[in-house]
Amino acid sequence: MKRMVDFTVNGEAREMAVDGCRSLLDALRDDVGLTGTKKGCDVGDCGACTVLVDGEPVNACLMLAVEAEGRAVETIEGLQPDVDRLHPLQDAFMRHGASQCGFCTPGILMMAKKLLDDNPRPTDEEIRFGLSGNICRCTGYTKIFDAIKSAAREMEAARP
Amino acid sequence: MNMTTPIEQREFRIVGKSVKRDDVLEKVTGEAQYTGDIKRPGMLYGKIKRASIAHARIKAIDVSKALAYPGVKAVLTHQNVPRVLHYGSPHPRSASCTKDQYILDDKVRFWGEGVAAVAAISEEIADEALDLIEVEYEALPAVFEPEDAVQPGAPLIHDVGPGGNLVLDPVRVNRGDIDKGFSEADFILEGTFAGGRPHPAYMEPNVCIADWDGSNKLTFWTSTQTSFMVRGILAEVLGLPLTKVRVLVDHMGGGFGAKQDVFQHEFLCALLAKETRRPVKMEFTRHETFVAGRSRHPCRIWLKQGFKNDGTLIARDMKLVYDSGAYGSHGPGVTIVGTTAATSLYRCENVRLEGRCVYTNTPVNGAFRGYGVVQSYYALDIQMDEAAERLGMDPAELKLKNVVRAGDIAPSGHPIIGHGLEICLKHGIDVLNWKRLRSRDRTPDPKRPQIRKGWGIGCEMHGSSAYPGIKEQGNATVKINEDGTVTLLTGAAGLGTGAHTALAQIVAEELGVRFEDVGVIHGDTDVVPWDIGAFASHTTYLVGTAAKMAAGKVRAAVLERAAMKLQVSSDEIDLCDGKVFVAAEPDRAMTVSEAMGPSRGIPAANIVANGTYEPTKSYSFAAHFTEVEVDTETGIVEVKRVVPVHDVGRVIHPIAAQGQIEGGIQQGIGHTLTEDYLIDKKTGRSLNAGLVDYKMPLSMDMPDIETIILEAAPDPGGPWGAKGVGEDPIIAIGPSIANAIYDAIGIRFHHYPIIPEDVLKALREKGA
Numbered sequence: 001m002k003r004m005v006d007f008t009v010n011g012e013a014r015e016m017a018v019d020g021c022r023s024l025l026d027a028l029r030d031d032v033g034l035t036g037t038k039k040g041c042d043v044g045d046c047g048a049c050t051v052l053v054d055g056e057p058v059n060a061c062l063m064l065a066v067e068a069e070g071r072a073v074e075t076i077e078g079l080q081p082d083v084d085r086l087h088p089l090q091d092a093f094m095r096h097g098a099s100q101c102g103f104c105t106p107g108i109l110m111m112a113k114k115l116l117d118d119n120p121r122p123t124d125e126e127i128r129f130g131l132s133g134n135i136c137r138c139t140g141y142t143k144i145f146d147a148i149k150s151a152a153r154e155m156e157a158a159r160p
Numbered sequence: 161m162n163m164t165t166p167i168e169q170r171e172f173r174i175v176g177k178s179v180k181r182d183d184v185l186e187k188v189t190g191e192a193q194y195t196g197d198i199k200r201p202g203m204l205y206g207k208i209k210r211a212s213i214a215h216a217r218i219k220a221i222d223v224s225k226a227l228a229y230p231g232v233k234a235v236l237t238h239q240n241v242p243r244v245l246h247y248g249s250p251h252p253r254s255a256s257c258t259k260d261q262y263i264l265d266d267k268v269r270f271w272g273e274g275v276a277a278v279a280a281i282s283e284e285i286a287d288e289a290l291d292l293i294e295v296e297y298e299a300l301p302a303v304f305e306p307e308d309a310v311q312p313g314a315p316l317i318h319d320v321g322p323g324g325n326l327v328l329d330p331v332r333v334n335r336g337d338i339d340k341g342f343s344e345a346d347f348i349l350e351g352t353f354a355g356g357r358p359h360p361a362y363m364e365p366n367v368c369i370a371d372w373d374g375s376n377k378l379t380f381w382t383s384t385q386t387s388f389m390v391r392g393i394l395a396e397v398l399g400l401p402l403t404k405v406r407v408l409v410d411h412m413g414g415g416f417g418a419k420q421d422v423f424q425h426e427f428l429c430a431l432l433a434k435e436t437r438r439p440v441k442m443e444f445t446r447h448e449t450f451v452a453g454r455s456r457h458p459c460r461i462w463l464k465q466g467f468k469n470d471g472t473l474i475a476r477d478m479k480l481v482y483d484s485g486a487y488g489s490h491g492p493g494v495t496i497v498g499t500t501a502a503t504s505l506y507r508c509e510n511v512r513l514e515g516r517c518v519y520t521n522t523p524v525n526g527a528f529r530g531y532g533v534v535q536s537y538y539a540l541d542i543q544m545d546e547a548a549e550r551l552g553m554d555p556a557e558l559k560l561k562n563v564v565r566a567g568d569i570a571p572s573g574h575p576i577i578g579h580g581l582e583i584c585l586k587h588g589i590d591v592l593n594w595k596r597l598r599s600r601d602r603t604p605d606p607k608r609p610q611i612r613k614g615w616g617i618g619c620e621m622h623g624s625s626a627y628p629g630i631k632e633q634g635n636a637t638v639k640i641n642e643d644g645t646v647t648l649l650t651g652a653a654g655l656g657t658g659a660h661t662a663l664a665q666i667v668a669e670e671l672g673v674r675f676e677d678v679g680v681i682h683g684d685t686d687v688v689p690w691d692i693g694a695f696a697s698h699t700t701y702l703v704g705t706a707a708k709m710a711a712g713k714v715r716a717a718v719l720e721r722a723a724m725k726l727q728v729s730s731d732e733i734d735l736c737d738g739k740v741f742v743a744a745e746p747d748r749a750m751t752v753s754e755a756m757g758p759s760r761g762i763p764a765a766n767i768v769a770n771g772t773y774e775p776t777k778s779y780s781f782a783a784h785f786t787e788v789e790v791d792t793e794t795g796i797v798e799v800k801r802v803v804p805v806h807d808v809g810r811v812i813h814p815i816a817a818q819g820q821i822e823g824g825i826q827q828g829i830g831h832t833l834t835e836d837y838l839i840d841k842k843t844g845r846s847l848n849a850g851l852v853d854y855k856m857p858l859s860m861d862m863p864d865i866e867t868i869i870l871e872a873a874p875d876p877g878g879p880w881g882a883k884g885v886g887e888d889p890i891i892a893i894g895p896s897i898a899n900a901i902y903d904a905i906g907i908r909f910h911h912y913p914i915i916p917e918d919v920l921k922a923l924r925e926k927g928a
Contacts, residue, residue: 029197034190035190035193035194035197036189036191037190038196038363038364038413039196040364040413040851041365041446041850041851043446043850045446045850045851045852046363046446048363075190076190077189077191079189079190080189086189089188090188090189093184094180094184094188095180097178099187100656100658100819100823101362101363101411101412101413101414101656102183102184102186102187102188102192102411103363103364103414103656104363105187106190127859128859128860129859131858131859132858132860135363135851135856136363136859137360137361137362137363137414137416137823137826137856138414138656138819138823139822140822140826140862140865141826141858141859141862142818142862143815143819143822144859
């Protein structure tokens with residue numbers, strides 16, 4: 001049975017009818033048309049579908065779309081501050097080779113954004129712990145750690 | 161190419177620099193389109209009914225309820241699909257393939273094999289319809305271990321092939337005189353080794369979309385490393401000319417070798433779309449990537465080697481048995497490559513090898529990074545440490561004494577170029593001050609008395625290209641546009657390694673334009689030149705050389721045209737950073753765009769060139785130096801530090817090369833310590849087909865990796881001496897960990913994964 005749900009995605013208001021059992025992930029990918037958020041397992045094991053809901057990281061495959069009612073969802077498509085400027089994390093991921101196949105990248109970037117929003121100067125251990133729910137199978141994480149540390153430094157330097 | 165051709169030396173503008181990968185911008189913004197992101201108008205969703213038994217005849221299959229279910233548009237079973245015996249691993253021009261599968265058969269050979277397929281208007285409806293399909297099985301006796309499968313009277317899984325559940329006739333390699341070798345040995349070591357069933361666990365589940373147009377042409381999007389092979393075998397089985405099958409793949413979420421089969425679901429997707437005249441998408445669940453995907457071949461190895469008291473290796477006798485699972489897939493190739501690899505790594509004049517590959521009623525094993533060699537070198541490198549122990553020698557010293565060197569005959573049958581492995585080993589020994597590490601104080605830290613630390617070394621060599629098993633061919637087309645920009649067309653898949661960036665660097669360097677002026681077109685079999693597929697660590701080596709050849713031809717044509725316009729002879733001018741100039745008078749210059757564009761009655765040029773390269777093979781080398789901590793209370797082994805020293809010849813893109821090494825180490829740590837796709841030995845059911853129960857090293861588990869890349873032994877077969885890097889790291893890390901565990905607790909493990917239970921049990925038996 002379909003139900004109406006009202007929420008924002010990357011700041012834009014959305015009102016849509018979704019099946020009660022539809023996951024937020026399927027709603028984002030199929031109904032909203034934002035396919036940047038990836039489906040790696042659909043059971044909450046891999047972290048590829050990490051999005052921020054009211055600022056908190058969520059596996060979008062484990063949340064029902066109807067639960068997003070009245071809430072603000074941020075996805076990878078909303079990470080850029082504006083169209084011709086990358087978020088420092090995105091730029092650092094490019095420079096450091098932190099993305100190979102790229103399938104885990106959107107989820108890891110959203111988790112890393114949350115990490116740096118909460119903790120602008122994370123230690124190595126805090127970065128490792130922060131990413132412990134996100135599987136990357138290509139990079140060995142080494143360059144992801146490098147990129148997050150580098151972005152943290154740049155964001156720190158850019159702060160007034 | 162003549163292997164004695166000297167490697168051209170030059171100052172590089174672009175090669176050797178970590179330029180920004182053009183595919184990564186899309187990846188960090190979420191715009192990169194993977195197959196699963198594509199939606200076609202009117203698209204249906206396909207699902208596969210999977211067998212709940214490991215070995216059976218299908219007595220009856222009733223799909224009437226499923227067909228009647230609202231929203232279901234088609235159901236396929238063995239009764240209504242073409243019955244064509246075909247390859248699973250369709251490497252062209254290869255002797256090492258086995259034709260042993262049908263799209264759907266009336267026989268089930270492993271638990272989870274597809275027995276029917278449904279297309280419906282939603283995934284949920286397709287899924288629900290699967291439960292309405294009634295299958296009546298006549299159970300057959302099943303075998304789950306190669307040892308049981310080769311017993312006389314064992315149930316036969318296939319009626320093709322050499323019989324006795326063998327996938328191919330045993331692979332035998334003999335060099336020198338094995339009996340003489342053992343008779344001259346001062347001592348002999350003998351042991352058995354066993355490798356588990358690691359799964360590649362690429363992040364993007366297998367997915368494809370099939371769409372037929374009014375002219376009966378199939379357009380097929382699929383996540384594959386081998387799009388032209390998918391095209392070829394789909395066309396063959398469906399009875400279509402190649403003009404009627406177009407295979408498309410843009411971004412891929414990893415493959416690691418396992419996405420180079422043509423899978424059952426790919427045929428079924430195409431047939432469901434044909435039946436319904438609507439596009440059909442089929443996407444694996446994560447569970448299906450295990451059950452219906454491909455894992456590494458479990459392997460049992462018996463290894464006996466004779467040594468002289470001075471450390472000389474004088475005889476090697478080895479028997480390997482690879483478990484193919486229910487179908488041949490890459491079993492023949494893996495058996496040939498893994499077995500013949502054991503002729504080398506450590507020099508030995510007298511060698512006798514025998515490799516077998518056996519069918520069992522388990523999920524199919526296929527190609528996976530390190531292709532058969534992970535298994536055989538694990539055994540070789542551990543026994544080398546045992547020999548050092550017996551001799552009272554430092555393992556580094558014994559390895560250094562015996563490693564292959566320039567001129568030795570490689571597994572491929574041609575002489576090795578350069579002393580790559582020796583240089584890697586020596587470099588690591590120096591950087592780490594290995595002698596001091598060996599003689600370090602081993603008293604446990606009083607704050608963590610249960611922890612023991614150890615260091616180990618693992619060595620490997622691996623070929624770029626699958627020669628001589630497959631006669632390979634790399635192709636590239638380069639064309640120059642009238643504004644001076646360049647387009648490279650390549651069939652090489654972009655599975656995440658940065659291959660397209662490396663190819664663009666090679667083209668820009670060779671042609672004389674800027675990197676950012678080269679665009680890469682890939683992933684459309686109707687447009688790009690034929691490609692053998694992305695595997696065997698060969699894209700940079702093979703396609704890179706082809707791209708360099710094509711770019712060289714375009715450069716010559718541009719120079720000729722510019723010479724005409726500048727009114728000088730073409731050997732008087734040069735081309736660099738997109739500018740053409742008279743070498744002796746650099747002010748007499750024009751841009752490539754001016755050279756290409758129309759002027760003075762000369763029309764705009766259309767310059768297109770092809771490069772085709774048929775190589776033999778080069779070998780890359782590595783020595784991994786690894787520190788572990790073993791917790792003697794829990795049995796947990798933690799890898800703390802890895803110093804991987806690799807020779808990859810000329811490095812095209814340093815960060816991408818490092819990334820291959822670090823990712824390979826991550827997977828190799830998993831294989832050695834935690835990863836094993838488990839099959840119940842009574843029923844053949846999967847026990848841990850998911851990302852929580854299948855344990856991989858994640859962010860908390862990664863050691864410090866201090867990657868060192870040497871350009872120690874460039875190979876004239878690759879662009880400016882470049883060789884492969886993708887597979888090497890996963891081979892060397894395993895034995896380095898096993899050897900480090902021995903250094904820590906004095907216990908030898910001959911298997912992987914070495915799980916905490918194994919460590920605790922062994923510690924108890926040792927009375928520690």
